[in-house]
Amino acid sequence: MIQPTFQRTRGGADSVKYQMIVERVGPQLSVVLNLSVAIREAIIENVAGKDWDEAKRVAKETGGDPDEAVAGLQSADELFEEINKGLKKGLDNRVSAQFATMQMAGVDAGESKVFATLGAATNLLVDLEAVESEVVPCFPREYDILRVFRDSYEGFLKDLLLPLVCGEDKMADCDVRDILEAIKWLEYYNTKVERCEEFAQAINGLNAAYLTRIKAQIIKWVQNLRAQHLEVQLDAEGHYVTTLPDDMFNLINMQISVAKTLPENFLGSVVLACLEVLQDIQEDSMMSMEAGWRRISAEEDGLERLCAMVNDNLRLQEKSDEFIEDIAGGLTDEERTRLSGMIDTVSGAYVEVALIATGAISNSMIATLEDAEARRVVQKLFSDEWEIGTFEAMKTITETYADYFRDLHGWLSEYFFAKLARACFEKSVKVYVESLLIGDASGARHEFSSPGVAAQRIRGDIQLLIQFFTNETMPGSSTTMKEYLAQAGIREVGAMDDVAQAARDAATVLEADDDGMDRLQGSLVQAAIKRLVREFKSKGTDVVMMVVGMQGRRGVEEMRQRREFVERLANTCGRFTESDVSTRFDIKSQSGSGVMGDRLADRWRRMRDTVRDGIVPV
Structure with missing residues (x-):
């Protein structure tokens, strides 16, 4: 009785296909399967309440009792409420159990808490796809069964994910990879499943945390590069240079490559953050050069090193222009307009830093005459x-x-x-x-x-x-x-x-x-x-x-x-x-x-x- 009922509802389906549905989403359908045969038949017979009204009409015309004519049937509203209630109860039990199992499997495999949680959440989204393609057709359209599932899943995910990813204190112990995955997961949900305002707000917070983190990371990497006392060498034109420009933009381009794996609307923010980092590094270069030119010039290769600072900043200007040219195609017209002023500022500032280094060389020469x-x-x-x-x-x-x-x-x-x-x-x-x-x-x-x-x-x-x-x-x-x-x-x-x-x-x-x-x-x-x-x-x-x-x-x-x-x-x-x-x-x-x-x-x-x-x- 069960199989023919659902076959009729879906417009015809073989028993093998039906069994696959039951096994795949199991407990969700068991709520329906446990209903009485009469109710299951009523799903078919009382779609939108038409059969209910028809039974009463016929009873009146034949002199029968209209109430007795529908005594074995439920109204459409009653039937919907009963099925809806049963589905929600079954979902609440199944979702929490399934999620916990998947999350523990991720932790046991060595994943971080954020990765394991997002992996389990992804499994729920896979279920939701199966529900949409296989379960929804088993019910009358007006039941909006997909909404029941989505509301249940989303409520569970909000309760679980938001406390994990909202607030700087929550993400303090997470690495950049965790933040990136959280952004991508929430953005996918909002664009591919259904927009959730709480998730949208969480994305904004995560994006800010990610940008702060990569800016600090790049600055730390550059500081480490400078601390290595890079070797000064002559280039093909006979100008003293170091590898700093190449090394620095390798770090910048690495962050851009990662940003390109994020949703498209994030690239402009990452480019802006990188430009801000370059400005911070330029400012630091100016201050350290103005304060430390005597120390540098006193080194054995001090004059050569000051020349390398001049030439390196000229190369940094060239590389910053190349960097913008390479990523311009991935930016919107609005982003290019918004960033154009800062791009010009960053490019021009490299000449300014080089001029300060040039001034430091002249200072060094004057100091020789003084000291x-x-x-x-x-x-x-x-x-x-x-x-x-x-x-x-x-x-x-x-x-x-x-x-x-x-x-x-x-x-x-x-x-x-x-x-x-x-x-x-x-x-x-x-x-x-x-x-x-x-x-x-x-x-x-x-x-x-x-x-x-x-x-x-x-x-x-x-x-x-x-x-x-x-x-x-x-x-x-x-x-x-x-x-x-x-x-x-x-x-x-x-x-x-x-x-x-x-x-x-x-x-x-x-x-x-x-x-x-x-x-x-x-x-x-x-x-x-x-x-x-x-x-x-x-x-x-x-x-x-x-x-x-x-x-x-x-x-x-x-x-x-x-x-x-x-x-x-x-x-x-x-x-x-x-x-x-x-x-x-x-x-x-x-x-x-x-x-x-x-x-x-x-x-x-x-x-x-x-x-x-x-x-x-x-």
């Missing part, structure tokens, strides 16, 4: 030996540059060598001017026995520096240093003179005051004073008075006259707040003159206070 015990070239500037001409500081500086440039010209690309040349030229002027203003190593100001001779020496030094950066050429190249400076932006007629103008203006003031106030008030001298004030802004008057003070002792009244005159000129140059200072000659110098800059600030304060109090500074 070498046998030389201390910078410290001897404006000394007695310098004034009388027995110590040719600028000649030593330019010869040192020539030695360095012969190697660096081959170790760097032309673009960055040009940037290095400009940095060395500008920093040479910076150190020169600051050394003039600061005084000797103890902070005592310079006092020249012959200010006019000292002024001529200053002009001669600057002219020698400009000649070197105009005419010098590198071995095997006809390109002059002037042409390299032009590539780096110093290309206008007189641009090199403009860079060194502050030193020449100081010489003009120094020489003029040797003959008293009349010369100091000359138009050319006034122009020089105004340029110094505009350059040093709020410190301009103090700087000019320092130069005036290089004459030696003067009376209090003489110094007051000079200061009042300088202040009147300064007032015609505009008003400056205390925070307005020179952008080129600052008190925090990367070239090692940070301490010198502190002394300069101290001297500004002492000069201002003592002169205004009527005390002549010594």
